Amino acid sequence: QASGINAEYGGERLWSNGNVYVGEFEQGELNGTGQMKYEDGRRYTGQWCDNKYEGKGTLHSGEGDIYTGQFHLHKRHGDGEQVWSDGRRYEGGWVADKPHGHGTMQDADESVYDGQYYHGLRQGQGTYTHVTGISYSGLWIQNEIPPEEFASGMAFVGSTEIEISQGESFSIELAVLHPSGNVMEGDTADCWRLKLDSFLYRKVTRAVR
Secondary structure, three states: OEEEOOOOOOEEEEEOOOOEEEEEEEOOEEEEEEEEEOOOOOEEEEEEEOOEEEEEEEEEOOOOOEEEEEEEOOEEEEEEEEEOOOOOEEEEEEEOOEEEEEEEEEOOOOOEEEEEEEOOEEEEEEEEEOOOOOEEEEEEEOOEOOOOOOOOEEEEOOOOOOOOOOOOOOOOOEEEEOOOOOEOOOHHHHHHHHHHHHHHHHHHHHHHO
8 A cells, every 4th residue: 555645746655564755756656766765774766667676776775785886677787886784895797686797896804806707606707816915816616716726735945944033024935736736837826826925924924023
């Protein structure tokens, strides 16, 4: 049940469950620009077509999550940005309420994935950079790095013993191991080696000072 005021040209419609719409109408239906406030705390402001979100708009979840961007048939669809209350942020393509196409996801700890998505999953080429500086760039399949792309461990290069003096910096060099147990070679291995070395250098230096 609903009541309307100037429903053909714009006004307010109230539902018995507590939902309230203020905006434009066409032939008694929600069409044009308007805002719907739901009884559970959600709020949508933007474009409508035949009572559904359609076009540009902003949706507040009522729990601190906010999406701003394109909608189609009442779902996030097209380009848009989603910000979650826990600190995560995604910007990029959407299809039927799921990240799809190219997008960038920043986690709450500021680690970042930039690359391809397929129906909500990391799929295709993408780069993940952890907040520590460690990164992986390459193929993703259903949110996972394929085993042949992912290092299974590390090994010291050179001596495994080093002398450490308090207050002085030191560094170690690590080689990346393939799942077969062999040392990985090439650009990918060099990238992992340098960034792991830099990360361990910073972390251990702070620990001994």
